[in-house]
Amino acid sequence: MERRVPVDEGVELWVEERGDPARTPLLLVMGANASGLVWPEALVDGLARQHRVVRYDHRDTGRSTWAFDEHPYAVRDLASDAVRMLDALGIDRAHAVGMSMGGILVQLLLINAPDRLRSATVLCTSALGTGLAGDSDLPGPAPELLAYWQTMGEERDVEAELDWRVEHWRLLNGHGVPFDPAEFRALEQRVIAHSGTPRGPVAHALADQSGLDRGPELAAVRVPTLVVEAPEDPINPPPHAPHLAGLIGSATLATVPGMGHALPAAVVGPLTELIAGHTAAVDAEEQRVR
Template sequence: MFFNNASGFEEGYAKKDNLEIYYRDYGPVGGIPVLLVMGLGGQLTFWPPYMIKRLQDSGYRPIAYDNRDMGLSTRFESNPTFLSNYLKYYLNIPIKSEYKLDDMANDAVMLLDYLRIDKCHVIGMSMGGMISQILVANHPDRFHSYTQIASMVSTPNPSNGPSFRVIRLLQERAFKNATKEERIDRAVRLVSTIGMKGYNYNTKEFRNEVGQSIDRSKDDTGFIRQMAAILGTRDRIKKVSNIKIPTLIIHGDIDPLVKPKNAFHSHKLISNSELLMVENMGHLIEEPVFNKFKEELIQHLDTNC
């Protein structure tokens, strides 16, 4: 199982003004909270169950949530196009977006306030790592530690961003009129390209999990708006260089979406950071990949409570 369809959790909406953020609190109540911030186009169910269980077994209380425009959280209405945004991306032309990564970071703070959590650990994956950088830089007093997985500091550009093949696969997700089966097929193609080498995603179990994810949230238009937020947000280099809380940077040595050199850049900017490069890890956390860094992750959390 790659997607998390576990039971025995509490879930609901954190609400402020016209914004609703859907969250899932895995507990236990007495555990030390760990906020999980998912990446581009990912629902809270994308956090793998073996990672959730290991955190719980180690005395932690994982809390995942749907970023705005994804899953069951509030949807926005602008209609940017993939091609126009990526043309601007290649030409270094500023990109307008309905919201920025800073707004998404504020959503996380709102969730913590709603749950009355004064201080926690935060783990950010890909775009979630970008959001978490802003979180820990702006609110260092609210976080014990930061773990960055498969993320970057700079705004993506042709030199540090995804390969052309990956961009073509991302473009497929922008097609709005795909059937459920077509969406499952393209998900298999994408994860097979960006994941670890030799891992078989084209299985009945995985296809069923993707189908359940689609059923949970049929509207996929938020993917393009989230991408616009990434491309439309300025580099966080100065902000990230001010991060002082203990940081663990985890990155795959074959990541085709966020190139490995981005991990070294983050490590150079964050003075209080450790870098863990994971062999044969792409841009995902398959169970064999998680097994390669789970001990270092728990040690990082334990050391900085």
């Protein structure tokens, strides 16, 4: 089921739900400048076997409102969007899964709205105050990615834009699992058709990053949290995941061998199994203590 949900004045988010609405909700929070369609269908379907799965387009991506030029916002506002969306859907508490910038947003939810979360899973991300959103001694993105990002947002025709996006995914994928250009070209063809434009989203790269230096507050988190390490991640390489898991008082650390900063078919099965196992254990414990 698809719908558009208002989250701010003049801003609506495209939302899709899948699975039995009577099951515990699970919210998928995608990364920067990425439509919710980037979540692989096999992962969404796998999680929908035990959850009411909600995925959505951030503002300025996909079918959600694009208005950054007229109404700029901060990255932290995207976490508020997620809470307002849960409100609009009548969801009191959800499992939250965040990838990349989505992992940053889930960390903000762990601090600002822990009562809205049953559990959290973060992957391919860095701790608040580190990585792209901070300053630390941890390693930064690969130089070839930083150079490639300089061409983000340039005007291209559809085929050239598809070529740019596929090459971007190749760089993000890393070298741990095979990269299939046809798989990611088909993904981006679906994303462009869904968005209705080949224009590449860039708003989140321009958004205000203030208010994200809150890593020390993660020590107080008590929501059951799974940190998934992507050992071949060229944006947040090891030891970002162990560092984040060490900051969160309730965290468990797990690894998907070979995973980079992309979700090719080769990693979807192991990742789905990790997330589903984590959320099932939390749901079972909640049932036990009732």
